[in-house]
Structure formats: C-alpha cells, structure tokens
Amino acid sequence: MTLRWLVRRAGGAVLVLWAVATIVFIAIRLIPGDPAQAILGGPGSQASAAAVEHVRVEYGLNRPLIVQYAVFLGRLATGQLGDSYTFHTSVASLLAVELPVTLTLAVAGLAAAWVLALIAAWWSTQRGRVARAISGGIEITASVAPHFWLGSVLIVLFATGLGWLPAVSDGTAAGWVLPVITVAVPVAGYLAQTIRDGIIDAESTAFAVAARARGESRFGLFARHTLRHGALPGIALSAWAFGSLVSGAVVVEAVFALPGIGRALVTAVEQRDMPLVTGIALVSALAYVVVLAAADLVERAVDPRLRSAT
Structure with a gap:
C-alpha cells in the first residue's frame, strides 16, 4: 500500500460523496410539489399560508437555489445531516x-x-x-x-x-x-x-x-x-x-x-x-x-x- 494509493482513494471518496449529494439535492427538487408543504406533512396537513411561509424562511427555501445548495454542502461538510421531516428526529x-x-x-x-x-x-x-x-x-x-x-x-x-x-x-x-x-x-x-x-x-x-x-x-x-x-x-x-x-x-x-x-x-x-x-x-x-x-x-x-x- 502506498501513500499515492491512499490519497487517490480518499480523493475519489470525496468526489463520489459530492456527486451523490448533488444528485440528491437536484432530484428532490425536481419532484412535483412544494418542499415547505412536505415539511409540514404534505397537502393533507391543511397548513396556513403563514405557516408555509414561516417554514420557507426557517429552512432557507426562500433563498436562491445556488445559495441553498451552498448551505446544503456546507452543513454536510461539517457532518450536520439535520432532522428528518417525516420522523421528527435526527x-x-x-x-x-x-x-x-x-x-x-x-x-x-x-x-x-x-x-x-x-x-x-x-x-x-x-x-x-x-x-x-x-x-x-x-x-x-x-x-x-x-x-x-x-x-x-x-x-x-x-x-x-x-x-x-x-x-x-x-x-x-x-x-x-x-x-x-x-x-x-x-x-x-x-x-x-x-x-x-x-x-x-x-x-x-x-x-x-x-x-x-x-x-x-x-x-x-x-x-x-x-x-x-x-x-x-x-x-x-x-x-x-x-x-x-x-x-x-x-x-x-x-x-x-x-x-x-x-x-x-x-x-x-x-x-x-x-x-x-x-x-x-x-x-x-x-x-x-x-x-x-x-x-x-x-x-x-x-x-x-x-x-x-x-
């Protein structure tokens, strides 16, 4: 095993994880529907417009997409996976x-x-x-x-x-x-x-x-x-x-x-x-x-x- 092999493997791992994270970010946003509504439980939750807007601000969904992507990658880089919207736990x-x-x-x-x-x-x-x-x-x-x-x-x-x-x-x-x-x-x-x-x-x-x-x-x-x-x-x-x-x-x-x-x-x-x-x-x-x-x-x-x- 050489240092070159270790560096190559580590670099490849980082690129794979970045690519996977990017694909997931794009794919989730291509799904029809409002992400804020999904966080509140979907259309069946009958959330008010004020509640939906509050969620948009809280989760940064009102920001430009490139800013959301940068924040998303920054959190992942520090190991912050966040909380599940569905199960309400980390x-x-x-x-x-x-x-x-x-x-x-x-x-x-x-x-x-x-x-x-x-x-x-x-x-x-x-x-x-x-x-x-x-x-x-x-x-x-x-x-x-x-x-x-x-x-x-x-x-x-x-x-x-x-x-x-x-x-x-x-x-x-x-x-x-x-x-x-x-x-x-x-x-x-x-x-x-x-x-x-x-x-x-x-x-x-x-x-x-x-x-x-x-x-x-x-x-x-x-x-x-x-x-x-x-x-x-x-x-x-x-x-x-x-x-x-x-x-x-x-x-x-x-x-x-x-x-x-x-x-x-x-x-x-x-x-x-x-x-x-x-x-x-x-x-x-x-x-x-x-x-x-x-x-x-x-x-x-x-x-x-x-x-x-x-």
Whole structure:
C-alpha cells in the first residue's frame, strides 16, 4: 500500500460523496410539489399560508437555489445531516438504528453469494460439459431473478409449505436466512459465471499444464492455482455486487419486514424528506467506497503484480 494509493482513494471518496449529494439535492427538487408543504406533512396537513411561509424562511427555501445548495454542502461538510421531516428526529439517530440492519443484510448476502458461487464454479469446472451446461442455466436464471419474486417463492416454500423458517424477521438467526438467500442468489449467479470463465481460461495456461505434469490432483490444481486467477474478476465485481445488495435491500426489507434503511428510504422519498434521503444516500455511497477499497486490497493480496504496479 502506498501513500499515492491512499490519497487517490480518499480523493475519489470525496468526489463520489459530492456527486451523490448533488444528485440528491437536484432530484428532490425536481419532484412535483412544494418542499415547505412536505415539511409540514404534505397537502393533507391543511397548513396556513403563514405557516408555509414561516417554514420557507426557517429552512432557507426562500433563498436562491445556488445559495441553498451552498448551505446544503456546507452543513454536510461539517457532518450536520439535520432532522428528518417525516420522523421528527435526527437523521444520525435514525441511521444508527436502521443502518446496521441493512449493512448486516448486505455483508451476509455478499458472503453467501461467494460461497454459492465457489460451489457452482467447482462443480461446473470439474464435472464435465453436462455439469457446466446445467450450472450455466442455473446461474443465468439466478442472476435475473427479481428480489420480490425470489423472496415470495422462498417464503411459500420454506415458511408456508415446509415450516422450516419464519416468513418475516423475528429477531432470531433463523429470521435472517431467507432475506440473506434472497439478496445473495442473483449476485451468486453473476459471480459464478465470472469465476467459472476465469478458471477455464487459467486451466489452459502454461502454469496449469506444468502443475498437472507434476502430478497435481484436480482439487489441488483448482485450490492452489486456477481458483486464484479465476477469482480475480469476481473480486473486482464484489464492490458492484455490494452496491446491488444494498439496492436490493430496499425490496427485501419490505418483503421480510426488516427494519432497515430500505423501508425508511421509500417513506423519505414519498414525503420529500431531503435530510433523510441525503443521509441514506451518503452512507450507502460511503459503504460502497469502503467495499471498493477493500476489494482492491484483496486483489493486491491475491495478485502480487498489482502491488508492484503502483
């Protein structure tokens, strides 16, 4: 790890967070309706004109848009996320309660996706063309399965039909199984295809031929040689996969009644709750940046060539 790498990562993180904050600022204001009315509870609140004007002045909505943007960025730069219009409490306190649920779901889903992908890659590359064809069909189907459909099928099968697992989150470890599988399966499909293709390419290289000539077993060749090369593209995809898991959590948390940021985000967007939308978007982007850096470090550990290239 070099100072140049750290500076580049830190600079990239700042640019990503600035871009996300700017997009949220613009998007919220493009939603039809009056932001002051939204703060007061929406058109159904029947707020008076005086109350609406008071809110405009209090929140700076009467200022030019460029001034509002500058104040918005200034507050974010000092860590002030503000208070939620909808839940009438600080955004930081809401995130402290709900963010761990979503991150747990995403991290556990990524780990489960890698386990499933490695099993599929081993089976498809070691059991012949038939196994490869079957595995390829399963992987494609898994990668395009919508979260809400997959979650519903798992509930019908394992909760309603067999009664093995709870249909919704009940605070126990068993209540996490179906949500984790739901977010993991589509990602596992992509990862398995990528890893399998990398392993197949590695099997035809000179080092693999030499290992087989030395009497290396099939499992030894897979575990010590080809898996490392095949896993590199999958590691590079892990940051994207984590982002996909976080976005999928919005649906999965609703299906399984998990109290994470996904459900809060839906409510915040509907109510034009800009502080909460901004807070959720920023912590999600920050988590993505951290995972991207972690994936880069893992790639460097697996492939020494990357360490010497920077």
